[in-house]
Amino acid sequence: MSVLVEHFDVFVGGFWLTFQLCVLAAIGALILGTIVAVMRISPVPPLRWIGTAYVTVFRNCPLTIVFFFAAFGLPALGSNADFLRIPGLSSIFSRLGIDLPYFRFAIIALSVYTAAFVCEAIRSGINAVPPGQAEAARAIGLTFSQNLRLVVLPQAWKSAIVPLGSVIIAMIKNSALAGFFGLTGDLSNSAQNLTSAGGEPIIPVFIGIGIGYLIMTVPFGLFLDRVERRRAVAAR
Amino acid sequence: MSQQSVLYDAPGPRAKRVTLIASAVIAVLVAAGAYFLVYRPLDEQGQFDMELWGPLIDPSNEVFSQVWKLLGQGFQATLTAAALAIVSSLVVGTALAVLRVQLKATMKRRFVHHSRPTAIALRTLTLVLNGITRFCVEVFRGLPVVITIFFVASALPDLGVDLGRILWYLVIGLTLYNGVVIAEILRSGMEGLPGGQREAAEAIGLSSFATIRLILLPQAFRIMLPALISQLIVVLKDTSLGFIISYEEVLKQSQTVILNLENPIQVYALVALIYILVNYALSKLAEYAQRRMSRGRKTGTLRKAKDQPPAALAADLTPPAKL
Numbered sequence: 001m002s003v004l005v006e007h008f009d010v011f012v013g014g015f016w017l018t019f020q021l022c023v024l025a026a027i028g029a030l031i032l033g034t035i036v037a038v039m040r041i042s043p044v045p046p047l048r049w050i051g052t053a054y055v056t057v058f059r060n061c062p063l064t065i066v067f068f069f070a071a072f073g074l075p076a077l078g079s080n081a082d083f084l085r086i087p088g089l090s091s092i093f094s095r096l097g098i099d100l101p102y103f104r105f106a107i108i109a110l111s112v113y114t115a116a117f118v119c120e121a122i123r124s125g126i127n128a129v130p131p132g133q134a135e136a137a138r139a140i141g142l143t144f145s146q147n148l149r150l151v152v153l154p155q156a157w158k159s160a161i162v163p164l165g166s167v168i169i170a171m172i173k174n175s176a177l178a179g180f181f182g183l184t185g186d187l188s189n190s191a192q193n194l195t196s197a198g199g200e201p202i203i204p205v206f207i208g209i210g211i212g213y214l215i216m217t218v219p220f221g222l223f224l225d226r227v228e229r230r231r232a233v234a235a236r
Numbered sequence: 237m238s239q240q241s242v243l244y245d246a247p248g249p250r251a252k253r254v255t256l257i258a259s260a261v262i263a264v265l266v267a268a269g270a271y272f273l274v275y276r277p278l279d280e281q282g283q284f285d286m287e288l289w290g291p292l293i294d295p296s297n298e299v300f301s302q303v304w305k306l307l308g309q310g311f312q313a314t315l316t317a318a319a320l321a322i323v324s325s326l327v328v329g330t331a332l333a334v335l336r337v338q339l340k341a342t343m344k345r346r347f348v349h350h351s352r353p354t355a356i357a358l359r360t361l362t363l364v365l366n367g368i369t370r371f372c373v374e375v376f377r378g379l380p381v382v383i384t385i386f387f388v389a390s391a392l393p394d395l396g397v398d399l400g401r402i403l404w405y406l407v408i409g410l411t412l413y414n415g416v417v418i419a420e421i422l423r424s425g426m427e428g429l430p431g432g433q434r435e436a437a438e439a440i441g442l443s444s445f446a447t448i449r450l451i452l453l454p455q456a457f458r459i460m461l462p463a464l465i466s467q468l469i470v471v472l473k474d475t476s477l478g479f480i481i482s483y484e485e486v487l488k489q490s491q492t493v494i495l496n497l498e499n500p501i502q503v504y505a506l507v508a509l510i511y512i513l514v515n516y517a518l519s520k521l522a523e524y525a526q527r528r529m530s531r532g533r534k535t536g537t538l539r540k541a542k543d544q545p546p547a548a549l550a551a552d553l554t555p556p557a558k559l
Contacts, residue, residue, distance in 0.1 A: 060515035176380030217378035
């Protein structure tokens with residue numbers, strides 16, 4: 001178990017980078033997912049088609065392939081994801097500004113993939129709003145966007161929060177793939193470095209890496225269980 | 237009118253005109269965006285050359301059959317791993333779900349017919365087992381499946397367990413994760429059943445294990461079928477992680493093709509397309525199962541009809557999203 005003590009800084013650094021990646025990707029996925037969800041329920045048919053196509057493609061495509069496209073396709077399109085170097089943001093998340101673009105690619109791949117699931121979670125929340133609410137809003141003459149903004153979405157958030165939470169947990173777990181696609185220094189990349197290249201014993205490293213991920217996922221999951229149970233009691 | 241959403245009124249002449257114009261504008265914007273941001277940069281690099289696409293789509297190309305033979309082997313390996321992982325996670329998941337529900341039932345028992353030390357021992361055993369299963373569920377559900385696979389593949393040989401083929405490491409890794417998830421799906425299905433089911437079973441004298449086996453589990457499978465099918469999609473998608481441990485599945489085979497032909501974008505686009513088609517078909521199957529299920533529940537039809545979400549929103553409401 002001495003590996004855990006000796007390389008404590010590696011584990012902590014890996015955890016920190018994974019955490020940053022997850023925060024940024026979650027923000028990206030929530031924004032993009034909400035946009036896609038609104039597109040899917042909008043009155044304009046082409047927008048609905050685009051939304052549906054987006055969700056179909058990214059829900060059914062393995063994340064591995066999405067990562068491949070982010071890491072090899074984006075450079076082919078002539079982009080190094082430089083638009084993510086947002087001045088204020090990149091001073092907090094220093095990895096954003098570094099010339100190795102894999103951190104930004106990982107954020108894009110995770111956000112784009114997770115957004116499809118976020119969209120479905122929000123839509124399931126919208127579906128849970130009693131139709132009478134939207135009908136009443138229409139009856140008093142609210143337009144589509146007012147209806148959505150003032151009546152439907154605020155109520156949809158309430159029942160969307162648990163599925164959204166599960167989506168974010170899944171995203172945290174999916175972020176492990178980034179380490180296999182060139183992102184240096186996150187938890188899963190540290191795992192490879194310590195075991196394959198560093199020759200450290202496998203089980204303790206696994207425990208250390210495992211704890212790193214479980215710190216993020218398990219409390220979140222327990223919290224969601226509680227929210228769900230409280231809601232179930234309240235609904236009775 | 238049945239396809240009308242409650243979010244907006246049936247469009248009148250003006251709204252129809254506005255919608256039409258908006259549609260046209262959006263179509264033009266999308267086409268322009270696709271052309272300038274995707275097609276042009278790719279075309280400038282010659283990514284649409286027949287030299288790169290030919291081996292994949294042109295049967296008269298000299299390497300066409302070789303490429304497809306490689307990819308075919310890859311798909312075969314992917315499906316083999318997926319099938320094995322699905323079967324073993326279903327077995328493990330069912331066993332774990334039954335065990336956890338049984339333990340929960342046993343925890344309520346006082347073991348009054350046993351002597352005091354035996355009763356205490358039995359109760360402690362139940363508690364410990366319950367704790368262990370709970371711990372395993374939380375851990376394997378909370379760990380990234382990539383990490384699980386990676387460590388199974390490197391730790392087992394290290395511990396002296398050599399399974400010979402990489403396939404088995406992938407299957408074990410996938411089973412550890414998906415077995416636990418399936419167990420939780422089935423368990424929540426069993427706990428979601430009306431309490432009367434269990435009470436009736438106990439009233440006619442079934443033991444708690446027989447109740448689970450004969451009454452609860454079959455119903456849980458039925459109710460949870462859509463969720464189980466979506467989990468199968470997850471397994472199929474996750475077999476692509478096998479390339480990390482060098483399992484010869486379709487992505488690994490693609491890399492061999494790419495190494496020779498240097499056409500990564502084309503090959504991955506094709507593989508992605510095939511994945512999407514297969515998984516889309518599976519998700520349609522899950523939807524179909526869900527529809528049949530809700531039709532089969534005759535007692536619930538009256539309430540169901542009233543609770544239906546608005547048609548346009550529900551039209552393509554898919555089973556719970558799974559990553």
